[in-house]
Amino acid sequence: MTTTDSGLVITDLHVSVETEAGPKPILKGVDLAIRPGQIHAIMGPNGSGKSTLAYSLAGHPKYTITGGSVALDGLELAGLSPDARAKAGLFLAMQYPVEVPGVSVANFLRTAKTALGGAAPSLRSWVKEVDAALGRLQLDSEFSSRSVNEGFSGGEKKRHEIVQLELLNPKYAILDETDSGLDIDALRIVAEGVNRYAAQGDRGVLLITHYTRILRYIEPDFVHVFVDGRIAEEGGRELADQLEENGYEKYVKAAAAS
Amino acid sequence: MTAFDPVLRKREAAEVNAANPGPAEARTVSHLHPAGSFDVDSHLLPSGREEVWRFTPLDRVEALLKDPPAGVIEITGDGLGPLPTLAIGQTPRGTVLTPTDRAAALASAHTAAAAHVLIPAGQRLEEPLRLSLRAADPEAVVTGHLVIEAGPGSQAVIVLHHTGAARYLGNVEVSVGDEARVTVVSLQDWDHTAVHLGQHEARVGRRGEYRHIAVSLGGDLIRLQNNVSYAGSGGAAQLFGVYFADAGQHIEHRLFVDHNHPKGTSLVDYRGALQGQHARSVWVGDVLIRPEAKGIDTYESNKNLVLSEGCRADAVPNLEIETGEIQGAGHSASTGRFDEEQLFYLRSRGLDEAAARRLVVRGFFAQLVARIGVSDVEEALMAKIDRELDQAERSRPLKGA
Ligand SMILES: Nc1ncnc2c1ncn2[C@@H]1O[C@H](COP(=O)(O)OP(=O)(O)OP(=O)(O)O)[C@@H](O)[C@H]1O
Numbered sequence: 125m126t127t128t129d130s131g132l133v134i135t136d137l138h139v140s141v142e143t144e145a146g147p148k149p150i151l152k153g154v155d156l157a158i159r160p161g162q163i164h165a166i167m168g169p170n171g172s173g174k175s176t177l178a179y180s181l182a183g184h185p186k187y188t189i190t191g192g193s194v195a196l197d198g199l200e201l202a203g204l205s206p207d208a209r210a211k212a213g214l215f216l217a218m219q220y221p222v223e224v225p226g227v228s229v230a231n232f233l234r235t236a237k238t239a240l241g242g243a244a245p246s247l248r249s250w251v252k253e254v255d256a257a258l259g260r261l262q263l264d265s266e267f268s269s270r271s272v273n274e275g276f277s278g279g280e281k282k283r284h285e286i287v288q289l290e291l292l293n294p295k296y297a298i299l300d301e302t303d304s305g306l307d308i309d310a311l312r313i314v315a316e317g318v319n320r321y322a323a324q325g326d327r328g329v330l331l332i333t334h335y336t337r338i339l340r341y342i343e344p345d346f347v348h349v350f351v352d353g354r355i356a357e358e359g360g361r362e363l364a365d366q367l368e369e370n371g372y373e374k375y376v377k378a379a380a381a382s
Numbered sequence: 383m384t385a386f387d388p389v390l391r392k393r394e395a396a397e398v399n400a401a402n403p404g405p406a407e408a409r410t411v412s413h414l415h416p417a418g419s420f421d422v423d424s425h426l427l428p429s430g431r432e433e434v435w436r437f438t439p440l441d442r443v444e445a446l447l448k449d450p451p452a453g454v455i456e457i458t459g460d461g462l463g464p465l466p467t468l469a470i471g472q473t474p475r476g477t478v479l480t481p482t483d484r485a486a487a488l489a490s491a492h493t494a495a496a497a498h499v500l501i502p503a504g505q506r507l508e509e510p511l512r513l514s515l516r517a518a519d520p521e522a523v524v525t526g527h528l529v530i531e532a533g534p535g536s537q538a539v540i541v542l543h544h545t546g547a548a549r550y551l552g553n554v555e556v557s558v559g560d561e562a563r564v565t566v567v568s569l570q571d572w573d574h575t576a577v578h579l580g581q582h583e584a585r586v587g588r589r590g591e592y593r594h595i596a597v598s599l600g601g602d603l604i605r606l607q608n609n610v611s612y613a614g615s616g617g618a619a620q621l622f623g624v625y626f627a628d629a630g631q632h633i634e635h636r637l638f639v640d641h642n643h644p645k646g647t648s649l650v651d652y653r654g655a656l657q658g659q660h661a662r663s664v665w666v667g668d669v670l671i672r673p674e675a676k677g678i679d680t681y682e683s684n685k686n687l688v689l690s691e692g693c694r695a696d697a698v699p700n701l702e703i704e705t706g707e708i709q710g711a712g713h714s715a716s717t718g719r720f721d722e723e724q725l726f727y728l729r730s731r732g733l734d735e736a737a738a739r740r741l742v743v744r745g746f747f748a749q750l751v752a753r754i755g756v757s758d759v760e761e762a763l764m765a766k767i768d769r770e771l772d773q774a775e776r777s778r779p780l781k782g783a
């Protein structure tokens with residue numbers, strides 16, 4: 125079922141970030157539509173605004189939408205709180221997952237599931253579900269008694285984000301460099317998690333990455349080149365291979381010239 | 383492992399006393415800490431200019447310090463008969479604690495019969511020993527003095543539960559024998575009108591381990607002076623504190639660790655949350671490392687989470703080092719608001735603002751509580767903190783920042 129409304133639809137999005145010197149425009153008119161069942165990859169140079177896009181979609185208070193719109197299955201997200209956006213079905217796997225000292229993974233996951241589902245999951249089946257999800261990401265079940273992200277290795281943090289993706293099962297997932305800092309095995313494990321999620325068929329994925337490596341495991345429907353706060357080029361997975369060969373130079377030059 | 387039996391106390395008293403050098407032990411007076419005295423009149427009524435009283439709202443404590451107290455607090459233990467007592471001057475009473483302010487001097491002088499908890503040498507209490515402290519008359523000023531004497535090699539967890547309304551001057555004196563392990567949890571769970579002043583003091587024997595956990599939740603004003611010194615080398619002290627100051631509450635914890643023997647360790651970690659108009663906390667952490675305290679290791683920390691406007695948290699760490707030959711010495715103090723990134727992370731997982739804040743505050747305390755190491759005490763404490771958070775949320779959603 126794909127009505128014209130279905131999807132995470134970003135239209136002419138302008139976003140500023142709060143800085144000490146005042147607001148600084150970062151996103152300069154982003155257009156992107158992620159329909160249910162699609163996987164979109166975004167690649168772009170450091171500082172081009174990829175994380176800004178991710179954060180502003182999720183409602184981080186430092187980023188202000190100054191123009192354009194973001195709609196999730198027809199619901200305008202601008203102005204909604206981060207939790208309202210999560211309840212609408214949005215999930216962000218963060219580039220730098222945050223430590224929450226003293227809060228166990230088990231408690232965190234259960235609180236999140238309860239908040240999103242409206243009711244606490246039954247304890248017994250939930251513990252099983254969590255253990256199974258941890259197991260699929262090859263994390264030990266004792267992991268659930270540790271403080272959220274505290275003392276996790278870089279790779280463990282990223283795998284923990286995918287555990288959340290699987291357990292919370294949102295409609296649309298933004299993965300901000302979830303593949304960065306993973307070893308070869310972890311990369312495959314994380315990619316399998318994303319593929320399981322996407323295999324449901326009606327979920328949308330926005331995959332922000334610097335490496336074509338992960339695209340060996342996850343087949344994108346679209347690849348976008350992100351430069352200077354907007355999308356500079358769109359294509360299929362062959363575009364990723366061209367980038368691998370030639371880098372971003374021609375796009376960066378074109379953006380600077382315009 | 384045995385249950386606590388108060389009648390066992392006489393048998394072992396002599397042995398425990400051997401570990402106590404007694405009050406005659408010469409002590410250099412540090413500028414961090416006034417010399418103690420049992421003489422009430424040698425402690426003048428505070429004027430507010432004294433360093434040790436400068437943070438305390440004197441109008442709220444004056445009535446407790448002026449006139450002689452009217453009675454004593456009731457101390458009862460679950461399933462215990464009346465506790466044995468120690469008269470003024472009857473050792474070991476007075477061998478560890480010398481009053482360092484007028485409140486403590488009054489508590490010492492006006493508690494004719496101090497409750498005595500003795501854990502004989504080598505005895506390990508399997509269950510925490512729970513003592514309840516309550517005032518019969520919430521208006522009268524009452525005193526209390528508790529002497530905990532843990533013989534060499536003994537182990538015990540003692541929980542002091544202060545409830546109800548009271549105007550209380552209370553001392554707790556703890557002798558930790560050589561290689562004994564003692565945990566004292568002092569839970570200030572008072573009604574909102576209570577005023578509680580007091581001095582807790584411990585001396586830790588050779589390779590003894592002492593833990594003191596101050597939990598200050600309810601009451602109008604709480605001011606505890608918590609002191610530790612050592613009776614031999616290699617003693618370990620952990621002084622933990624958890625407090626939650628609501629509107630109008632004044633919660634003051636003053637610590638003094640006197641490293642007077644070699645190779646000792648001390649770890650001070652106090653954490654508080656403040657919410658509401660005129661919620662106030664004070665933490666003063668003094669650590670003295672004497673010339674003879676070679677090879678010691680100490681760290682003290684105080685962290686405050688300010689949850690709303692109108693609160694004030696003062697933290698004053700002091701480290702006085704008289705020898706260069708130490709393992710380590712450090713301190714830190716911080717007072718801050720919620721971390722935006724933590725809140726955003728939790729909210730992006732569907733938690734609304736109040737739930738996210740609550741989880742962060744809970745975690746802030748849970749981190750410390752988890753280090754107590756006595757699971758039913760930990761659980762009971764987290765339940766108390768949850769209740770405190772419920773109340774805070776009801777009185778005013780956890781907003782602010
Ligand atoms: N708080 C801030 N103050 C000033 N500049 C900021 C702030 N936050 C982001 N920026 C700037 O916004 C731009 C975009 O940053 P963003 O993190 O979105 O880039 P990115 O494409 O995710 O980069 P990377 O590939 O390195 O992760 C950068 O130039 C960055 O310095």
Ligand SMILES: [Mg+2]
Pocket residue numbers: 174175176219300301
């Ligand atoms: Mg980024």
